[in-house]
Structure formats: C-alpha cells, structure tokens
Amino acid sequence: KLRVLSGVQPTGNLHLGNYLGAIRNWVEGQSQYDNFFCVVDLHAITVPHNPKTLAQDTYTIAALYLACGIDLEYSTIFIQSHVSAHSELAWLLNCITPLNWLEGMIQFKEKALKQGQNVGVGLLDYPVLMAADILLYDADLVPVGEDQKQHIELTRDLVIRLNDQFGSKDNPVLKLPKPLIRKEGARVMSLVDGTRKMSKSDPSELSRINLLDSPEEITKKIKRCKTDPIKGLEFDNPERPECNNLLTLYMLLSGKTKEAVAAECQDMGWGQFKPLLTETTIAALKPIQDKYQEVMADKSYLESVLREGREKAEAIAIPILAKVKAALGYSLPL
Numbered sequence: 001k002l003r004v005l006s007g008v009q010p011t012g013n014l015h016l017g018n019y020l021g022a023i024r025n026w027v028e029g030q031s032q033y034d035n036f037f038c039v040v041d042l043h044a045i046t047v048p049h050n051p052k053t054l055a056q057d058t059y060t061i062a063a064l065y066l067a068c069g070i071d072l073e074y075s076t077i078f079i080q081s082h083v084s085a086h087s088e089l090a091w092l093l094n095c096i097t098p099l100n101w102l103e104g105m106i107q108f109k110e111k112a113l114k115q116g117q118n119v120g121v122g123l124l125d126y127p128v129l130m131a132a133d134i135l136l137y138d139a140d141l142v143p144v145g146e147d148q149k150q151h152i153e154l155t156r157d158l159v160i161r162l163n164d165q166f167g168s169k170d171n172p173v174l175k176l177p178k179p180l181i182r183k184e185g186a187r188v189m190s191l192v193d194g195t196r197k198m199s200k201s202d203p204s205e206l207s208r209i210n211l212l213d214s215p216e217e218i219t220k221k222i223k224r225c226k227t228d229p230i231k232g233l234e235f236d237n238p239e240r241p242e243c244n245n246l247l248t249l250y251m252l253l254s255g256k257t258k259e260a261v262a263a264e265c266q267d268m269g270w271g272q273f274k275p276l277l278t279e280t281t282i283a284a285l286k287p288i289q290d291k292y293q294e295v296m297a298d299k300s301y302l303e304s305v306l307r308e309g310r311e312k313a314e315a316i317a318i319p320i321l322a323k324v325k326a327a328l329g330y331s332l333p334l
C-alpha cells in the first residue's frame, strides 16, 4: 500500500475548511492506504501560543480525528512532539535549505505581515519542519488543502537536493512525496469575505464554522454571513465569490452533485437558501459532535490510541532518521 501522511495544527478550533479540505479526504481514502495522521503541535508554536491550553487543544484535535471517522484499522494517530525525530530531522534539513526558498513562501509572508515585529525564526522554518514530518515516514502522498501545495513543492525540492548531494541515483536517501489535493473543498473561503480562506486564526469568529459549533452558533453565523444582492444562485461566477463558496459548502455537506445543486438553487434567493444551508450543516456535523463527546468521555482510551500511535510512528521514523544521518556522514552513537 502507498503511505499517506498529513496533519493539522492545534492552533484553535477545527473548522469546515480543515474538514472539507483535508480530514474528510483522509477518511474517504484511508482504506486504500497505510496512513499516518499527526497533530502538529510543534508547528503550533510558530505563532504566539497559550501554554495553558496547548495540551488540551492537541487532545481535542486527536479526538476530532476519531470523531470524523479516522479508523485505527487503517490509520495511525499520533502527536508530533511525542516523536523527537521530527525536530532532529528538521535541524538536518535546515542546514541544506537555502534561506531564500523560505523567504519566498506565501504563508510565511502572510503570517509574518500579521505579526509585525514579533516574527520568530520558527515561522520562517515552518515548511522545513513540515518536510521532516512527511519525509520521516517515506510518505508517498500528502492529502492537504490548496494552501499547503507550495510547502509540499518545497519538500520535493529538498528531497531532490538532499538526494543529489548525499545519495546516489540507485540509492536515494529520501522518497519524493506528492500532494493529494481534491478540487472540491480544497479552498473553503471565509463567511465574511469570499476572497479570503477560512482560517482558525481569523480574528472574526463569524468568519468560520467550527466542527464543534452548536446549532445556535451555526444558525447565527450563516444568518450573518456575507452575500450579494443578486437573485438566483450560481457556481463559478468570479464576481460572486461568496455565492460560489456557500453553494460549494452546501454541495459538499449535502453530498449532492454540483449539477443537482446548481439546478436546485438557480432560482433561489438568499432568504430561501440560508435556512437550507443551516439545516444541512447542522445535520452533517451532528454525528461528528456526538462521536467527539463519546471519545472525550474516555480519556484513557484516547491516551492509549496516542501511545500506540507514537510507538508505530517511531518504528518507522527512527530508522529513516538514522539513514539520513548516515548519509550526511554522522558516526553512530557509542
């Protein structure tokens, strides 16, 4: 089986963008692959974070993986900081990464702009740590949303560079991974601005629907979301980004085809569509929320999943780290 690796940062509540762009695709594809899904808590401290909530936020994301349908028969769930090989490989990769590759990353430029003077080196280094996450598992495929595509291209460039410098054609050190990006849901947009992606770090709570939002919160957010004054709803009109985003959410959450949604909504006004989207969203999130409560009620079960996850992750990551160290010329520990 091909191996899959992906992760989410515990930087806040998971929202529909994280779910539709990433986790739902992990769940749908999981029986075909050998999967590793981590909660990337080392990435979470690349922006200012709260040490009082980091551990709890990390557990919440792991529980949500299970609640969304990650099945331990096909998949391993673990926490990035529990496997120290991630930090170690990131250091080794740092030393072969040209600085200007990192300075050119879109996500760095966007997040650095938001933080002004307080940008840490870790934010610049985010893609190198992400490369380490992927490469430690010899992952073939990395299912992500569109926003992460550039980071996976950088990972591929790093593999080519490392293999060129320290491997040989017949004996490459690391495997070249590929991104797996689904067209639908790859870029879920903010509810208050259809030209910006839905994001955990957006200061406006109204901009996103979180997987754990109550029916009342969902109703309020959809009622107040940005629309336009045009009657009749349509996909793919660049002048109507909010309309395209809300129809896409309805399509993905209802499981209907694009053609069926286009036909159903072509004569609708927002007053008719918004209650429909609200009802569909609440119904789609209900089973996830119920399962989440179940998982969180048994902390020792979640801990055992994560302990086992760490063991399985280390069984793969430690030998791959050793292979990279040997290729770079390190001696074995005495």
Ligand code: AQP
Binding pocket: 007, 008, 009, 010, 011, 016, 017, 018, 019, 020, 021, 022, 143, 144, 145, 146, 147, 148, 185, 186, 187, 188, 189, 197, 198, 199, 200, 201, 202
């Ligand atoms: N709006 C989105 N549409 C589709 N996919 C998305 N993803 C994130 N936002 C959207 C995908 O979710 C996965 C996990 O993302 P992450 O937590 O590692 O970081 P991120 O991409 O930076 O997500 P956020 O929500 O915007 O977090 P903050 O605000 O903390 O930076 C990834 O596969 C991502 O593509």
